Amino acid sequence: MPEQNEHAYGNLGTVVLDNDTTAQAERLRPLADDLLELDMRVLTRVVERLPKRERYAILDAGCANGHVARSRIPRLDIPFHCLGVDRCAEAVAQARKQNKDSRFLYSCAEIDELDMEDYGQFDIIFASRTLQSAPDPAKATQRLWDMLAPGGALIAHALDDDTHAVRPSGSNLELLLRSTAALARGSDRHHARELQSRMLRLKPTPSDLLMEFKVDHTAGLDSEERKRFFENAFISRNGSPRQRRDDLADDADTFFALAHSVAVAFK
Numbered sequence: 001m002p003e004q005n006e007h008a009y010g011n012l013g014t015v016v017l018d019n020d021t022t023a024q025a026e027r028l029r030p031l032a033d034d035l036l037e038l039d040m041r042v043l044t045r046v047v048e049r050l051p052k053r054e055r056y057a058i059l060d061a062g063c064a065n066g067h068v069a070r071s072r073i074p075r076l077d078i079p080f081h082c083l084g085v086d087r088c089a090e091a092v093a094q095a096r097k098q099n100k101d102s103r104f105l106y107s108c109a110e111i112d113e114l115d116m117e118d119y120g121q122f123d124i125i126f127a128s129r130t131l132q133s134a135p136d137p138a139k140a141t142q143r144l145w146d147m148l149a150p151g152g153a154l155i156a157h158a159l160d161d162d163t164h165a166v167r168p169s170g171s172n173l174e175l176l177l178r179s180t181a182a183l184a185r186g187s188d189r190h191h192a193r194e195l196q197s198r199m200l201r202l203k204p205t206p207s208d209l210l211m212e213f214k215v216d217h218t219a220g221l222d223s224e225e226r227k228r229f230f231e232n233a234f235i236s237r238n239g240s241p242r243q244r245r246d247d248l249a250d251d252a253d254t255f256f257a258l259a260h261s262v263a264v265a266f267k
Contacts, residue, residue, distance in 0.1 A: 035157075035260060038214045039072050042155060042262050043124075045210065047076055049266065050123055051151040059122040060084040061111050061144055062130025066095035069126060070104060083119065085109045112140040114147060121149040128157040131198075138198055145202045145267070154265045158195050195263040206265035217257040223250060229258075 050056070056078055060069040063084030073082055084106045086092050095106045111127075111134055125144050134140035141156070148154055199209055218226050 033071075034216070035214065036071065038212060038260060038262060039068075039128075040075060042210075042212050042264060043072060043076055046124060046153045046155065046264060047078060050153065053079075053123060055079040055081060056123045057120065057149070058082040059119070059125045059144070059147065061114075061125055061127040062086055062133070063095055063106065064088075064091045066099060066104060066106065068128050070099065070101065073126075074101065074103075081105070083107065083122075085111065085114065087111070112136060112143050114143055116147055119147065121152070122147055123149050123152045125152070125154045127155065131156055132158055132194075137194070138201070141198050142202060145265070148267045150267055152267050154199070154267070156195055156199070156263050156265075158261050158263075195261055199263055199265040202265060204267070206267060208266040210264040210266075212262045212264075214260040215257055216260070218255060223252070226250075226252070229256070 047056075058069075058073060058080050060066065060082055063069060063086045066084050069082055069084060073080060080103060082104050084092075084095055084104060086095070086106075086108065087110045089108045092106050092108045095104075099106070111130065125148055127144065131137045131140050131144075141154075145154055196209065196211060199206060216229060218229055221229060
């Protein structure tokens with residue numbers, strides 16, 4: 001049985017988080033597939049601006065089981081080799097097991113402990129919803145930037161979904177805000193808002209910065225389409241009860257949105 005962690009959120013109850021990385025990967029796959037078009041649009045623009053190389057060195061930072069990079073980078077039709085790194089040994093083991101492409105290699109490492117002497121410089125660094133979970137996101141972003149070759153591109157994903165946070169009225173709202181205020185990123189996921197400012201603080205300053213967006217929303221969706229929306233919207237909140245998802249799917253009178261942002265910094 002997968003290991004589980006329990007986190008008590010004051011009077012709001014106890015949330016059980018599933019640490020089974022295989023199950024997490026399966027929950028993430030539908031969202032990753034939905035974002036394929038967005039990612040390919042960004043990657044294509046990046047490759048068009050990169051210096052010509054005999055072979056491009058790519059880093060997949062926070063690779064998990066490797067599905068995201070493996071489903072995108074080969075479509076670029078460029079010569080490359082890609083190193084995927086993740087701090088979760090089980091995820092790295094899954095990536096190695098699932099990989100059938102010799103251009104991809106995997107290593108278990110902490111992002112903010114990566115060193116150029118160990119890994120060299122990269123032409124593209126791809127961080128899909130990774131930096132927000134680093135112990136120090138600013139430090140991790142700078143460390144990846146330091147590993148980028150001149151003329152290279154750092155690509156970072158984040159999302160913003162506070163429009164579908166629970167917002168009760170009156171004293172219940174005050175209770176919710178007080179109870180979650182002490183939790184880092186407790187109520188809403190708003191990492192996308194931090195992407196641009198964090199990249200603008202990089203040293204040396206990026207030569208250029210691009211932003212791309214994709215917004216998923218429930219306007220005009222039927223019940224089944226709304227259900228799929230919430231399956232994707234809650235994938236990173238493993239403790240969200242399925243009944244709550246079903247209730248939201250049936251709530252056709254309320255508008256919800258999930259914004260995906262991609263920031264690209266050129267060195």
